[in-house]
Amino acid sequence: MSEPTPREFVNGSPQAIARRNLTEDTCRKWGYWMGVVNGQPVQIANYKTRDGKTCGQKLRFADKSFATRGELIGLYGQHLWRDGGRRVVVCEGEVDALSISQAFDNKWPVVSVPNGAGAAKKFVAQAIDWLDRYEQVVFCFDMDDVGRKGAAECAALLTPGKAHIAELPLKDANDMLVANRSKELVNCLFDAREYRPDGIVNGKELWDVISHKEEHKSKPYPFIGLNHITHGMRLGELVTVTAGSGIGKSLFCREIAHHLLGLGETVGYIALEESVRRTALGILGIHMNKPLHLDDDMLDEKELKPAFDKTVGNGKFYTYDHFGSMESDNLLSKIRYLIKGFDCKWIFLDHLSIVVSGIQGDDERRLIDNTMTKLRSLVEETGCGMVLVSHLKRVDTGHEEGGRVSLHHLRGSQAIAQLSDMVIGLERNQQSDRLSNETKVRVLKNRFSGETGHCSTLYYNIDTGRCTEEERASTFEETNNEPF
Numbered sequence: 001m002s003e004p005t006p007r008e009f010v011n012g013s014p015q016a017i018a019r020r021n022l023t024e025d026t027c028r029k030w031g032y033w034m035g036v037v038n039g040q041p042v043q044i045a046n047y048k049t050r051d052g053k054t055c056g057q058k059l060r061f062a063d064k065s066f067a068t069r070g071e072l073i074g075l076y077g078q079h080l081w082r083d084g085g086r087r088v089v090v091c092e093g094e095v096d097a098l099s100i101s102q103a104f105d106n107k108w109p110v111v112s113v114p115n116g117a118g119a120a121k122k123f124v125a126q127a128i129d130w131l132d133r134y135e136q137v138v139f140c141f142d143m144d145d146v147g148r149k150g151a152a153e154c155a156a157l158l159t160p161g162k163a164h165i166a167e168l169p170l171k172d173a174n175d176m177l178v179a180n181r182s183k184e185l186v187n188c189l190f191d192a193r194e195y196r197p198d199g200i201v202n203g204k205e206l207w208d209v210i211s212h213k214e215e216h217k218s219k220p221y222p223f224i225g226l227n228h229i230t231h232g233m234r235l236g237e238l239v240t241v242t243a244g245s246g247i248g249k250s251l252f253c254r255e256i257a258h259h260l261l262g263l264g265e266t267v268g269y270i271a272l273e274e275s276v277r278r279t280a281l282g283i284l285g286i287h288m289n290k291p292l293h294l295d296d297d298m299l300d301e302k303e304l305k306p307a308f309d310k311t312v313g314n315g316k317f318y319t320y321d322h323f324g325s326m327e328s329d330n331l332l333s334k335i336r337y338l339i340k341g342f343d344c345k346w347i348f349l350d351h352l353s354i355v356v357s358g359i360q361g362d363d364e365r366r367l368i369d370n371t372m373t374k375l376r377s378l379v380e381e382t383g384c385g386m387v388l389v390s391h392l393k394r395v396d397t398g399h400e401e402g403g404r405v406s407l408h409h410l411r412g413s414q415a416i417a418q419l420s421d422m423v424i425g426l427e428r429n430q431q432s433d434r435l436s437n438e439t440k441v442r443v444l445k446n447r448f449s450g451e452t453g454h455c456s457t458l459y460y461n462i463d464t465g466r467c468t469e470e471e472r473a474s475t476f477e478e479t480n481n482e483p484f
Contacts, residue, residue, distance in 0.1 A: 009057055009069055010035045012044045020095055021178045026102040030077060032094065037061075045094040047072045047114070048079040058094065058114065075111035075127050077101075084133030085109060089166075089189055090124065090154065092117050092141040096173040100140065100189070103173075103182040109134070117141045117150025124154040132159060138192045140166040140173055147172075155195035164192035219385075222259035223469045225456030229443045230422060235345060235385045237448070238376055240416055242390045242409075243426035244399025248439055248460065248467070249389050250274070250282070252426060253348050255467055256387060258286040258311065260346050266316040268335065268344035272354040276321045280312045287311050291465030318342050331355060332374055339382045349375075351389035353411065368412035376419040390416055402429030407444050421447040439467065 012035025014028035027033070031046035031054075040061055047056040047070070056070030076094050088109040091097050097112035104110070111127075113120040120141070124131065131137050139154055141147035155163035166188050170176050176185040196202075218232030233239060233256075243249050250271065257267050261283070271279045278293055285292040287307045292298050311317065318338055338344040349355070356367045379386050392399050392409045399405060405425030407417045417423060423445040429435050441456040458467040 009046075009054060010037055010042065010044055010059060012036075012042075017043075019178075020099070020174055021180075022095070022098050022102060026098050026106055029080070029106050030094075030098050030101065032098055037067075045076060047074070047076060049073060050079055052079055060094075072114040075123060075130075076114060077111045078127065078130065081109035081111075083130060086134070087136045087138060088131065088134040089138045089140055090131070091139075091173055092120070092147060092150070093172075096140070099174040099177040100185065103177060103185045117147045120150045121153045121157065125157055128157055132162070135162070136164055137162055138164045138166055138189055139195075140168070140189060140192075142172045143168050144171070152195065156197065158195075161194065163195040165195050166192040219260060219263060219265065222255050223441065223456050223458065225469060226424070226441055226443070229449075229451045229453070229455040230446060231449055233385055233387075233422075234448070236379060236383050237385055237421040238379045238419065239385070239387045239422040239424065240390050240410075240420040241387060241424050241426070242392055242405065242416075242444075243428075244392055244403075244405075246400065246430060247426050247428045248458075249426060250350055251460075251465075251467060252439075252458075253350055253387055253389060254279075254282045254286055257317075257346070257348055258283050261311055261314065261317060264316070265346055266318075266342065266344050267346045267348065268318045268320075268338035268342070269348045269350075270320045270322075270331075270335070271348075271350045272322065273351065276319050279319055283311050283317070284308060285465050289464040289466055291462070294465075318344055329374075332378060335378060336382065339384050345384060347384050347386045349386065349388050351391065352416070353391050356412075365412050369415040372415040372419045388420070399427070400430050402427055402432065402435070405442060405444065417445060420445060437462070 012033030014024055014032065015034045016022060016024040017027065017034075022032075031048065033044040033046065035042050035044050037059065042062075043060040045058040045060070046054050047058065049055050054070070056068060056072045058072060058076075059067045059069065061067070075090070077097050081088070088111065089100050091100060091110065091112045093116065094112050097110050101108070101110045113123045115123070137155075137158055139151040141151040151165050155165055168176060168185070168188050170179060170181070173185060176182065176188075218234050220227050220232045221230065241249050241252060250273075257269055260267050269279055269283075281292045284304065284307050287310065288303065290298050312319075320334055320338075335347055335349070338347065352368065352371065356364065356371055375386065375388065378384075391411045392405065393411045395403070395409055399409070405427055407423060408414075410416045410423075422443070425442045425444050427440040427442060428438065437460040439458040439460065440454055441458060442454050443452045446452050456469055458469055460467050
């Protein structure tokens with residue numbers, strides 16, 4: 001690019017800009033002029049090289065449009081300050097640079113990026129050697145999403161511990177100046193927080209978190225022995241229930257869902273391997289102690305309606321009308337809507353293999369990894385409690401014949417075990433003449449307290465369709481809420 005001649009630049013003179021609350025002295029120091037182009041008044045920001053020679057101009061017209069002459073080299077105002085020192089402020093625009101400078105009596109180093117926060121990273125990178133000579137670099141961009149993002153991107157370029165980001169109560173530095181809040185603007189710059197990437201916390205900042213007593217608001221399972229080891233179920237936890245095929249995972253989950261409804265909780269129940277009618281009859285049958293799904297003759301409307309009103313029809317039970325596989329992201333959006341749209345605190349998803357089967361790809365291990373990561377993130381994002389059903393892989397122990405369940409038996413990769421807060425395994429010998437209706441409940445993982453092992457034995461009654469538990473002492477404290 002050829003060097004611009006003086007004739008290519010716009011002439012002007014420094015003047016006070018009353019609407020911006022900027023003095024003539026400030027405009028003169030910065031070479032910020034008022035001029036005329038094609039009969040229109042224009043503000044002129046003169047960009048200069050380190051030796052003070054004008055290399056470019058940025059022109060701001062009354063309609064807020066911009067034009068440039070020559071080349072905008074470096075950061076605006078960089079030529080005004082010596083190399084290095086205690087602190088330099090980097091802002092988003094020329095007017096903000098003048099505003100901050102004036103608040104500091106035009107004595108503290110201030111510069112601005114030429115083309116706003118969106119392109120700031122490029123210009124800060126070009127000036128990184130100069131900025132690194134200062135002990136502290138304070139970024140004071142506009143208090144909007146673009147400004148905040150741009151400030152963080154620029155701060156990440158500097159030596160760790162050097163970059164700070166200022167927070168203002170108004171949109172930008174000039175708004176503070178116009179509001180006659182210069183002293184507050186200065187305080188905001190001195191109080192700018194040290195930039196750290198998201199998630200990194202200095203231990204000195206943890207006192208309030210540690211000293212605050214956290215209440216673990218648990219809801220009990222309907223089984224005493226399970227409560228004894230797990231201390232109940234909590235929002236923000238992902239609980240995986242696993243067992244061999246036909247062992248009773250769905251019945252186990254329906255018992256828990258029915259119990260939560262009885263405690264006044266709002267439940268979202270997604271059973272991808274059965275119809276919504278079957279899901280509803282399963283919950284109703286538990287309440288009525290009848291296996292309603294086995295015989296339509298049991299559906300006496302006089303008995304059914306009161307049970308319906310207390311369970312699936314009480315306004316706190318939601319399900320999803322779908323059968324078979326589906327695209328996982330679509331399913332996740334449905335779950336998110338159940339949580340945020342209908343305030344479902346507890347989500348049941350039965351089961352993981354159906355979700356994974358709806359995703360294109362042949363690598364089941366990778367698909368399970370990705371899906372579990374999304375479910376874990378959803379739990380963290382929404383704070384819901386999620387109960388997930390997962391199948392086991394085929395092993396020699398024979399899970400359908402009473403073989404002990406282990407974490408490494410979970411289908412696919414270890415993501416299920418790693419990302420779950422609690423893993424509960426069910427064991428039953430379907431082929432036993434004496435024990436075919438007896439299910440052992442085993443806690444395989446317990447992130448909350450670390451307690452694991454066989455905790456309960458459930459007995460299935462074919463006449464009632466219910467699972468009941470043998471008597472066992474428990475230290476779990478029941479809530480004041482009584483089921484139904």
